[in-house]
Structure formats: C-alpha cells, structure tokens
Amino acid sequence: xxxxxxxxxxxxxxxxxxxxxLLAGAPAxxxxxxxxxxxxxxxxxxxxxxxPVHTERTVIDSGHVDAISPRIADGTFQSLxxxxxxxxxxxxxxxxxxxxxxxAAGALHLGDDTPGFEFLGAPGRTVYCIPQTQDPAVIWTGxxxxxxxxxxxxxxxxxxxDTVDGPGDVVLWEWSPFGEPEMLLDSRxxxxxxxxxxxxxxxxxxxxxxxxxxxxxxxxxxxxLNGTGHVSDSSVYTFAVGDVDTSTITLPGAQPxPxPxxxPxPxxxPxPxxxxPxPxPxPxAxAxAxAxAxPSASSSPSAxxxAxPSASxxxxxxAGTISPRPFLPASSSPTGTTAPVSxxxxxxxxxxxxxxxxxxxxxxxxxxxxxxxxxxxxxxxHRARHTN
Numbered sequence: 001x002x003x004x005x006x007x008x009x010x011x012x013x014x015x016x017x018x019x020x021x022l023l024a025g026a027p028a029x030x031x032x033x034x035x036x037x038x039x040x041x042x043x044x045x046x047x048x049x050x051x052p053v054h055t056e057r058t059v060i061d062s063g064h065v066d067a068i069s070p071r072i073a074d075g076t077f078q079s080l081x082x083x084x085x086x087x088x089x090x091x092x093x094x095x096x097x098x099x100x101x102x103x104a105a106g107a108l109h110l111g112d113d114t115p116g117f118e119f120l121g122a123p124g125r126t127v128y129c130i131p132q133t134q135d136p137a138v139i140w141t142g143x144x145x146x147x148x149x150x151x152x153x154x155x156x157x158x159x160x161x162d163t164v165d166g167p168g169d170v171v172l173w174e175w176s177p178f179g180e181p182e183m184l185l186d187s188r189x190x191x192x193x194x195x196x197x198x199x200x201x202x203x204x205x206x207x208x209x210x211x212x213x214x215x216x217x218x219x220x221x222x223x224x225l226n227g228t229g230h231v232s233d234s235s236v237y238t239f240a241v242g243d244v245d246t247s248t249i250t251l252p253g254a255q256p257x258p259x260p261x262x263x264p265x266p267x268x269x270p271x272p273x274x275x276x277p278x279p280x281p282x283p284x285a286x287a288x289a290x291a292x293a294x295p296s297a298s299s300s301p302s303a304x305x306x307a308x309p310s311a312s313x314x315x316x317x318x319a320g321t322i323s324p325r326p327f328l329p330a331s332s333s334p335t336g337t338t339a340p341v342s343x344x345x346x347x348x349x350x351x352x353x354x355x356x357x358x359x360x361x362x363x364x365x366x367x368x369x370x371x372x373x374x375x376x377x378x379x380x381x382h383r384a385r386h387t388n
Contacts, residue, residue: 046225055097062140066141066144079220103242105135110124128209128212132205159221160222163191170210172205214238216238
C-alpha cells in the first residue's frame, strides 16, 4: 500500500514541477483590448513625401496655387510651391524656378467706386490685387500646411515675410465680418513680419502690390516638429506685377537651372539677358491702368471659398477664416486640390498591440501531461484498492 501511494505521489509531484516550469518559461500575453502605450519620446518624425520636386522654369498667370507650402522633401524641411492648377495632378516646385505673374487684369483703380480700399492708397492711384476669393482672370495664390498634422507639430507653424525687394510695398489681409481689413503681413509696417498658421491648414488672403514691376519676396517657414526639433527654411518668390515681359526676368535659381535641357523656351533667355542691361523692365504706369476694372470682385468682404466647413480654426492673431481643405474634394471645385503628401503623416502614433500571445504548443503538451498523470493516478489507486 505504501508503494503505490508513494508512486502516485512522486508522479503527481513530477507533473506539477513540469507544469510550473512550462508556465514560467511561457511569454505573457496582453489582454486582447489592452493597447501597449507608446512613449512620447518615441513619436516618429513626419514622413518624407515621395512626390518629386520640379525645378524647370515655369510662369503661372492664372489658376490656383498654394505658393507658400512647407513639407518634408529629401529628408529635410523645405519651403516649396504646390502648383495645383490641375486638380488631378498637383506638382511640387521650387519657388526659385517659378514666376508668379499678376497680370494687368488685377489692376484696381482707387476711387469713389472702391470704398473700403483707402488703406491701400490715395484716390487716383492704381494697385494690383489678388482677391481672397478666386477670380479666374488672375492668379490665385495661397498657402498650405496640409503636409503636417497636429501630431507632427508642437504648436503652430510660423509664416514670416522676411524681405521685399521691388518697386513698391506688399500687403496681405483678410476682410472682417464687418468689411474692415485685418492685416496678416504688411511690408509698410516693417519687416520681418510673422503670421501663425496651424498645421493641416489651407488658406487664402487678399494680396496687394502698390506698384507694377518685378518683386522678390523672401518667405520663411519655421516649426517645432515632433521627433525632429526646431526646423526652418526660406525661399525667394518672384512676382511679376502688371504688364511685364516675363521672358526678360532672371530667376533667383538661374545659376543652377540653365543646365537642364528639359526647360522650355523661356530658359534660353539667360544668354541674351547678359546683353540687355535691364532684366526687369519697368512698365509704364499708364499701360498698367488698361481697362480691366473687373478685379473689383475683391472688394466684396467675403470669406475664402474654402470656408465651407464651419469648423474653421483661427490663429492667435485672430485673422480671418482659416479652413482645412478636404483631402479628396470634388473635381468640380476650382480649389479641389490637396497636397498628396498630407496623407503620409496621418498614421496615429499610439502604440500597437503586442504581436506575441500565449504559445499553443506548451498548452497542448501540458494538457497531455495532466491527462497522463491523472490516468496513471487513477490506475494506481484502482490496483491498490483491489490489492487490499
């Protein structure tokens, strides 16, 4: 009797030790609904967009352009130009390769029939305007931070107008609900001037150039990117205002850009430009006043056409309407273009569930040992009972 009971006890002890050893070596599995929290320090930097950046000489005199748009390109934070005149095929360009031509169609003659524009000059003067709402006759320039989400940036991005090199001043403003101008950037008030812009934002404003001619505007973006730190970049934008022959304009990037043979015929102009002493002809003011009074559309104090979503965000300066564009708008919309790169940064930064669970093989092995031990124990007890 002592023998069978002793054998059963030893068998049960061996089984218990085997089970304990298996359980001790098995990896713990998290609960199915329990996420593994990610450390804030492990938050990744914004993704690099795959769209190429074009450098060929380009003249744009109509259509929608997000002229001042930052993104990550080639692993660095860059201030670029998003040419989305074609809503289905937007193109990223270097600002130094583009001439933004505000033609004479943007001339606005200040007088009694243009109330509300007195802040741009005395009656009788002519200024050149890009309205906040689209006028098909002139270029429609804005800016976009849709390449960055709130998870990518700490706080707002900062848009700075550093310098203005041209025959006149540059004013950017929005209309208040009461029809009063609210200044965003004004070179008359001193430069540099900075305007805060939230991430994932698309915005348009009114632009005014007080004189015709060629302008070089230096715009800079800066931001605190998660996973990267403080970044900044600046670019020079060339605006041809009024009746200007754009083929005579030498771009800031003309030194590296003449080499590409893919550039269109205007790129052949750098060689003769050396013989012509006036690369930026000063058009006569009388010619700029040619009969295109249609830009009075900008006198209506209406908000940006992108302001259809009522949930517009206003930066701390309280300037006008800022409305995020949908990522895939209807093709019928004149502004239905978004930076394809913005979707690259939409991935959430929360932690993922652990990929390892409780291993199935040790469970089956343990269950087999338990069944074998139980059967052996029952057999020993049965024999002991019959022996007695």
